[in-house]
Amino acid sequence: MGKHPNDRLQGTLDLLVLRSLAARGALHGYGITIHIQSVAGEALRIEEGSLYPALHRMTQEGWISAKWGVSENNRRARYYSITASGRKQLVLERQRWDELTGAVARVLELA
Amino acid sequence: MSLMNRMWNTLRSNSLQRELDEELSLHLDLRAQELERAGMNAEEARAAATRQFGNTTLETERMRKMDIAAWMETLLKDLRYASRQFSRNPVFTAVAVLSLAIGIGANTAVFSVLNATMLKALPVRDPQELVNQLARATGADVSLGLLIDGEQSARLFGTANAPRIAPADDRH
Numbered sequence: 001m002g003k004h005p006n007d008r009l010q011g012t013l014d015l016l017v018l019r020s021l022a023a024r025g026a027l028h029g030y031g032i033t034i035h036i037q038s039v040a041g042e043a044l045r046i047e048e049g050s051l052y053p054a055l056h057r058m059t060q061e062g063w064i065s066a067k068w069g070v071s072e073n074n075r076r077a078r079y080y081s082i083t084a085s086g087r088k089q090l091v092l093e094r095q096r097w098d099e100l101t102g103a104v105a106r107v108l109e110l111a
Numbered sequence: 112m113s114l115m116n117r118m119w120n121t122l123r124s125n126s127l128q129r130e131l132d133e134e135l136s137l138h139l140d141l142r143a144q145e146l147e148r149a150g151m152n153a154e155e156a157r158a159a160a161t162r163q164f165g166n167t168t169l170e171t172e173r174m175r176k177m178d179i180a181a182w183m184e185t186l187l188k189d190l191r192y193a194s195r196q197f198s199r200n201p202v203f204t205a206v207a208v209l210s211l212a213i214g215i216g217a218n219t220a221v222f223s224v225l226n227a228t229m230l231k232a233l234p235v236r237d238p239q240e241l242v243n244q245l246a247r248a249t250g251a252d253v254s255l256g257l258l259i260d261g262e263q264s265a266r267l268f269g270t271a272n273a274p275r276i277a278p279a280d281d282r283h
Contacts, residue, residue: 028134028137028138029134029137029138030137030138030141030142033138047165048138048142048163048164048165049164049165049166049169049170050165050170052131052134052135052138052170052174053170053173053174053177056174056177057177060177060178060181071137071141073140073141073144075137075140076133076137077134077137078130078134
């Protein structure tokens with residue numbers, strides 16, 4: 001899908017999800033939400049509704065793979081884990097993020 | 112996810128929808144449980160979880176559109192790739208197109224003949240009772256007089272018909 005590389009809003013969510021999966025292994029959607037919430041605190045709240053379309057899209061891109069498993073409360077749950085191409089994408093997204101925040105920081109210093 | 116998977120997703124939208132529903136409802140239940148542990152009553156917790164999640168129908172719809180869009184995009188890419196390959200090998204393209212055209216043409220021609228001669232019933236009433244009447248002595252075509260005779264002696268034949276009528280001076 002023609003995604004503009006400057007689409008930071010989408011890219012940031014991808015970055016957070018990929019990083020969480022790289023750190024924690026297989027997680028279901030709610031697990032990803034909780035992980036990000038527990039690390040980032042209240043200041044950063046990911047929009048839960050848009051998480052699932054993002055997971056779906058990233059599965060199609062081949063960055064993550066989905067597998068049905070059993071959740072902690074004994075329900076069927078879809079567990080996501082990062083793939084090799086997802087790790088590459090994580091490096092790329094991270095570079096973009098660093099570039100963006102670096103550029104914003106430089107502007108703030110000068111202004 | 113491969114192209115086949117995407118096509119499959121667009122077709123089996125029902126089971127995809129069920130899987131998504133299952134995934135989303137698990138999310139809401141777990142969130143509600145957590146809120147309950149934090150002290151909300153069950154009803155409040157469910158409402159809060161739903162509120163926090165947002166519009167589920169909209170989200171699943173968005174995912175479905177994603178599948179269809181991705182599928183159509185891949186299809187378009189394939190078509191573009193095919194036409195590029197064709198223009199790169201004009202001789203191959205011409206041979207392929209020509210053999211297809213000849214194949215289809217020959218098939219149509221053979222079928223038209225078979226259809227007219229063997230498959231279609233003759234355009235007369237009760238074609239299974241049709242007889243071919245020849246003038247016995249000469250084996251030539253039946254003359255108009257004989258034909259009329261035949262028709263008039265209707266005990267023998269229902270109706271008479273002739274694809275050709277012999278000229279009058281040929282009469283025997």
